[in-house]
Amino acid sequence: MNNISNIIAGAEKIGCKYRLDAPMSEYTSFKTGGKADVVFLPSTELQLRSILRMCSDEEIKPFIFGNGSNLLVSDDGIRGVTIRLSNNFEEIKLINETTIYCTAGTKLATLCKFALEHSLTGLEFAYGIPGTAGGAAYMNAGAYGGEMKDVLYSCNHIDFSGNPGRLIGEQLGLGYRCSAYTDKYFVITGLTLVLEKGDKEQINAKMQELLQKRIDKQPLDLPSAGSFFKRPEGNFAGALIEQCGLKGFSVGGAQVSVKHAGFVVNKGGATTADIMELGILVSEKVLEETGVQLEREVKYIG
Numbered sequence: 001m002n003n004i005s006n007i008i009a010g011a012e013k014i015g016c017k018y019r020l021d022a023p024m025s026e027y028t029s030f031k032t033g034g035k036a037d038v039v040f041l042p043s044t045e046l047q048l049r050s051i052l053r054m055c056s057d058e059e060i061k062p063f064i065f066g067n068g069s070n071l072l073v074s075d076d077g078i079r080g081v082t083i084r085l086s087n088n089f090e091e092i093k094l095i096n097e098t099t100i101y102c103t104a105g106t107k108l109a110t111l112c113k114f115a116l117e118h119s120l121t122g123l124e125f126a127y128g129i130p131g132t133a134g135g136a137a138y139m140n141a142g143a144y145g146g147e148m149k150d151v152l153y154s155c156n157h158i159d160f161s162g163n164p165g166r167l168i169g170e171q172l173g174l175g176y177r178c179s180a181y182t183d184k185y186f187v188i189t190g191l192t193l194v195l196e197k198g199d200k201e202q203i204n205a206k207m208q209e210l211l212q213k214r215i216d217k218q219p220l221d222l223p224s225a226g227s228f229f230k231r232p233e234g235n236f237a238g239a240l241i242e243q244c245g246l247k248g249f250s251v252g253g254a255q256v257s258v259k260h261a262g263f264v265v266n267k268g269g270a271t272t273a274d275i276m277e278l279g280i281l282v283s284e285k286v287l288e289e290t291g292v293q294l295e296r297e298v299k300y301i302g
Helices: 002-014 045-057 108-117 133-138 200-217 237-243 272-290
Strands: 017-023 035-041 063-065 071-073 078-084 092-096 099-103 152-159 164-168 186-194 224-227 254-256 263-266 299-301
Touching (some): 002 045, 002 078, 263 272
Antiparallel strands (some): 152 186
16 A cells, blocks of 8 residues: 555645545446545546556556446455546537547537537437446447447547557547457547537437437436447347346346346345346356357456
């Protein structure tokens, strides 16, 4: 903990906020997870660079996350240094008539509303997706026939020593729920998106239509992380799970949603262990009955 104390002292000098023994259940959409030793909450790129450099000097590799909407944290919590880039790291601006720049902590809902305000079309698919712009770029988030690949021009990033860089176009390596950043030692700090001019009323109507689809089909009233499994090629995880009669199947407080079998929900008092065990049992049953191997989309840490 001495090494972490040095980073905390450094954070105090640069005015970077932090929390000790932070309950990760407060930072994840599943509302589960133990305590993190320390969560740093940088509000500027300069603060983020400084924290990363201090971690590098102390030979500590930090865990970095955004809105926690695609994350499962161990019930034992997270040791070492954790850095959160969410509403503490949020900025958005118009570069030109059709180009938006936003920082990684900007919520997708905020980004979509900003595009609407400026009559820009192309991001409607993302309205209602929980999480941050940085997380969406990291995993090439998508829904209803659209994905970040369609609108993302470039990403600014910092490596784990605090050095800045940028990936543009094909360098981003955007594929199904992955990018050039997946499992690499870079932190996305900002995104440049290129959209098209459109009709504000039509853009709004599309956003509301897709949001209503989510409300109608998805269990938004219970804690979850969206689709628990990736979509298997040529099929849908939810359909396979339902076909196996697993709707409503539970382990402790974790349950396969009765509204949408592709979702695992916290129906009350679930632990991360409950959710993980449920996911394993579901994937085993689906493999046994259909021959399809489901792959977890939600990231586990701890």
